[in-house]
Amino acid sequence: MSEPYDPASEGAQMSFKERMSYSDYLHLEKVLDAQTPLSSAHDEMLFIIQHQTSELWMKLALHELGAAIRSIRADRLEPSFKMLSRVARIFEQLNNAWDVLRTMTPSEYTEFRDALGQSSGFQSWQYRAIEFVAGNRNPAMLGPHKHRPDLSQKLEAILAEPSLYDEALLLLARNGFDIGADARRTDWRETRAESEAVLMAWQTVYRDPQRYWMFYELAEKLVDFEDYFRRWRFNHVTTVERIIGMKRGTGGTSGASYLKKMLEVVLFPELWTVRTRL
Numbered sequence: 001m002s003e004p005y006d007p008a009s010e011g012a013q014m015s016f017k018e019r020m021s022y023s024d025y026l027h028l029e030k031v032l033d034a035q036t037p038l039s040s041a042h043d044e045m046l047f048i049i050q051h052q053t054s055e056l057w058m059k060l061a062l063h064e065l066g067a068a069i070r071s072i073r074a075d076r077l078e079p080s081f082k083m084l085s086r087v088a089r090i091f092e093q094l095n096n097a098w099d100v101l102r103t104m105t106p107s108e109y110t111e112f113r114d115a116l117g118q119s120s121g122f123q124s125w126q127y128r129a130i131e132f133v134a135g136n137r138n139p140a141m142l143g144p145h146k147h148r149p150d151l152s153q154k155l156e157a158i159l160a161e162p163s164l165y166d167e168a169l170l171l172l173a174r175n176g177f178d179i180g181a182d183a184r185r186t187d188w189r190e191t192r193a194e195s196e197a198v199l200m201a202w203q204t205v206y207r208d209p210q211r212y213w214m215f216y217e218l219a220e221k222l223v224d225f226e227d228y229f230r231r232w233r234f235n236h237v238t239t240v241e242r243i244i245g246m247k248r249g250t251g252g253t254s255g256a257s258y259l260k261k262m263l264e265v266v267l268f269p270e271l272w273t274v275r276t277r278l
């Protein structure tokens with residue numbers, strides 16, 4: 001019989017009284033103390049952790065999107081490609097996470113739904129920030145955050161600046177493309193109107209990828225991001241219908257009907273229309 005393995009024998013550090021440990025670095029006590037179910041329902045822990053992990057991934061998505069925007073603004077496209085690829089992968093991760101939540105049945109959710117009161121993902125400021133950053137802007141969505149000046153200010157700051165798509169269009173303009181009215185915008189608060197000039201610009205890019213490789217690659221990164229984002233919306237609405245059917249949402253919207261309408265939102269419209277024109 002051999003001795004039980006002792007990792008200390010090959011140098012594993014075992015003493016953290018005066019050293020930064022894994023938990024110290026990650027502030028795990030904060031993260032792992034933040035789950036406080038309001039009911040005795042077994043599945044409420046799943047519900048809380050699913051949302052908290054989603055919010056953490058959204059935090060990273062916003063970190064990457066902000067950096068991608070600054071990078072495009074500085075004509076540094078290669079780093080922005082990496083960041084946008086990462087954002088698409090984050091959404092893929094969020095999409096896979098629905099498989100865990102889907103194991104919760106309507107009967108199980110009903111056990112604690114009342115405890116949620118009028119709280120809802122509709123009030124997720126990070127989700128709204130991602131939509132605003134990407135280019136889907138509607139100041140009415142600031143409403144649920146009025147009671148939190150700090151969050152309202154963060155969202156207002158995003159609306160005061162060009163979105164990711166606006167930056168892509170401004171990049172085209174800097175490189176000699178005619179993007180029409182988008183080149184003359186000064187107010188970024190609302191979603192821009194789709195334009196023929198922008199469509200023509202992307203058409204030029206897509207008809208000669210070799211010549212316009214950087215813009216072509218950027219366009220495809222954006223389409224990839226939107227593709228995964230759409231899948232998130234679709235997974236959400238399907239899970240919602242599976243769990244609460246056509247009930248109204250706790251946030252006060254019509255529920256699955258509202259979410260189905262949101263499936264029609266297009267973040268980068270000309271990048272989809274251009275496909276019909278090639």
Ligand code: HEM
Nearest residue numbers: 050054120121122124127240243249250251252253255262
């Ligand atoms: C049992 C699972 C879930 C149900 C039944 C559900 C239900 C709903 C409903 C009905 C809405 C419409 C707003 C309202 O409440 O009136 C909504 C919105 C939303 N939910 Fe969920 N949801 C679930 C899970 C999640 C998860 C895991 C997330 C991830 C963070 C999430 C994020 C959101 C967001 C961001 C919105 C706003 C969407 C928009 O305005 O386009 N939901 N949800």
Ligand SMILES: N[C@@H](CC(=O)c1ccccc1NC=O)C(=O)O
Nearest residue numbers: 116119120121122248249250251
């Ligand atoms: N809107 C959901 C409740 C809900 O899903 C929720 C509640 C509190 C925190 C996050 C939530 N997730 C997504 O909306 C419902 O109507 O049942």
